[in-house]
Amino acid sequence: MSGREVGDGTWAVILGASSGTGAAIAEAVAQRPGLNVFGVHRGRYAEQAAEVERRVRAQGRDVVLRQADASTPEGAEAGADALLASAGPRSVKLFVHSIAGASVGHFLSTGEDRLHPRRIQRTFDCMAHSFVYWAQALVARDLLAPEARLLGLQNPLDQTHLGNTGLISAAKASLEMYVRHLAMELGPRGHRVNLLKFGTVMTPALRHVYSPEALARLEEAHAKLNPAGRMCTVEEVARFVTVLVGEDAAWFNGATIDFSGGMTLRLLDLVLNP
Ligand SMILES: NC(=O)c1ccc[n+]([C@@H]2O[C@H](COP(=O)([O-])OP(=O)(O)OC[C@H]3O[C@@H](n4cnc5c(N)ncnc54)[C@H](OP(=O)(O)O)[C@@H]3O)[C@@H](O)[C@H]2O)c1
Known part of the structure; x- marks a missing residue:
């Protein structure tokens, strides 16, 4: 592999690092390949954020957890400025978009669960557009490490x-196109840009x-x-992300990587033969 060794002072940037998938990935990549962690969250899970910080430090890695809205263009710009100050140029080996901020509801409902334009805009910012805002901000500051x-x-x-969940699915469809x-x-x-698809995990x-x-x-x-007869776990997803950072996964690009364990294969069977 050209460039510096993975884990050698390089960083993982994780949006949504204080909970669920993002928190598990932060801990896993700090352990292997040994990345420092720059995480963003809005502070709703303060205890969990402190625990993530403690666990990453316990691996001997640096950790910066920033409390801010990561979903807007301004949030991405300010976050990338803070990252540059902490980590320096060409330091980001891994960027993970693990924000969960979405509205559920119905497009044509006349009740409380109607998906109004503001909720649609917000969901798309959180679940899709912010991926682009951050990619732009990272590239503009030359923050991406080799490969x-x-x-x-x-x-x-x-x-x-x-x-x-129609609005979430629509935003994720956009995310998939952004990734490609x-x-x-x-x-x-x-560099490599991919989408990791996995089934329900308990967060x-x-x-x-x-x-x-x-x-x-x-x-x-x-x-x-x-x-497999059970739910997937966040730890399993996080361990697979450590594989994706590795050299052997370098040929994945523009891919939607199916890590869903065959979750949807049986749907028709379950309906017809309950
Ligand atoms: N859970 C599943 O079953 C599952 C399955 C497949 C894919 N996924 C995907 O995995 C990702 C993470 O989901 P999760 O279930 O792990 O979520 P989660 O446990 O709810 O964690 C979401 C994280 O995002 C942060 N966050 C939310 N809005 C933010 C914002 N505007 N700015 C900065 N941080 C923000 C949250 O902290 P604050 O609220 O404090 O900001 C938290 O750290 C999502 O993209 C989701 O679609 C999840």
């Missing part, structure tokens, strides 16, 4: 329909939203859906 990896996160709802086009633009510079956010009974039903449903 950097940029990663968006997708769910399997591009293959099936789930009630009130950025892969084309950044490929000649030696603190999920535990916050659902009652214990609903969570049990969710787990039961996923045990039926997933050929």
